[in-house]
Amino acid sequence: MYKQYFPLLQNRNIHYLDAAATAQRPQAVLDGVQAYYTRSNGNAGRGSHTLAMESSALIEAARTAVSRFIGADNSGEVVFTKNATESLNIIAYCYGLEQLHTGDEIIISIANHHANLIPWQFVARKTGAVLRYVYLDERGNFDMSGFKSLLGSRTKVVAVTAAVNTTGVVFPVQEIITEAHKYGAVAVIDAAQSIAHFPHDVAAWDCDFLAFSGHKLYAEFGAGVLYAKRALLEQMPPFLYGGSMIEFVSEQTSEFKAGGAKYEGGTLDTAAIHSLKLSIDFLTEQGLAAVHTYSEGLHRALIAALQELDFVDLYYAHAERRVPTVAFNVKDVHSHDTAYILDEQGVMVRSGHHCTQPLMDYMGINSCCRASIGIYNTQEDIDALAAALKKVHDVFKQ
Ligand SMILES: Cc1ncc(COP(=O)(O)O)c(C=O)c1O
Structure with a gap:
């Protein structure tokens, strides 16, 4: 069909x-990428000529499409990265390393992909925080009562997967986020395997951070998404320093762009980001x-x-x-x-x-x-x- x-x-x-590794791309996405390179290729955010501005406009259109697709209140909360792995590392480096201290606790699931596990091992090693695991029940479900028993005043981060990439089991993200918030912890949701299969609503979930890769949603390789609440984006330091993410640079100091823009240092993969909008349009057209x-x-x-x-x-x-x-x-x-x-x-x-x-x-x-x-x-x-x-x-x- x-x-x-x-x-x-x-x-x-x-x-x-093998869609869970990477999905095949529809003709509409391939045509759109071809059209981009044959008509509009320019460096987004760098320059005021027509092609640069067309590229910038495509990125902003993709940002709006993604933010609607995941139910974000504000497209400024959507940051483009190269993949889910980079998005999750930004959270670990810019939130984890900055906010966690000796004795704090990070709760993750035993079923997390390495991309949402090794960064937290790294944060724990660097900060002295402790990594705690939630296991599964006999049917492979998230062990909610085990999770609740781990939560406490020391819990600072809860990082789980929305759908397990190996087994396909879906975890109850809404309940996990609600429980994490009772203890003031932030919730990090890895949506790499869920995004293609059911609607996401970060605002309704009150989700703090969410990550996924476009290539599992029928888009090109090279476009990842990091969603973070505006307040968190404002609070965290940048990840990659350089072009495109600055407001002003002097010999000794720099000022960075507000919100998500400060995480988009360097040239973005405009074609891949554009393809993410095309894939969302394609899916929306199919219903x-x-x-x-x-x-x-x-x-x-x-x-x-x-x-x-x-x-x-x-x-x-x-x-x-x-x-x-x-x-x-x-x-x-x-x-x-x-x-x-x-x-x-x-x-x-x-x-x-x-x-x-x-x-x-x-x-x-x-x-x-x-x-x-x-x-x-x-x-x-x-x-x-x-x-x-x-x-x-x-x-x-x-
Ligand atoms: C659950 C999950 N998280 C993260 C990733 C990492 O995605 P990427 O390799 O596109 O960064 C994958 C990839 O398979 C995944 O399945």
């Missing part, structure tokens, strides 16, 4: 089930509710197909709420071997630890395969995966 809009899937005879319902249907079909295979272990398929990402292993077969044989049959899934090594340890596995759905996927992709898994089983069974 939506596959027709994705040229790569017309050009290659494959079953691409967000329709898009979400479509991939949710495929998600159910994927789980049902894998459950039919008694030689496949599925992880946390019965969690309370999930995005269309499913973790599995063929029993007694390494995930890389499985992925390799699937690939030989044109079926592409991710294998390995998925940048969640502490989660792998917690689950008691070394690695797993992950099939993740984008709106271009179809029932045929799921059937192809099931058939290809039977081949894996045949190859390895004694």
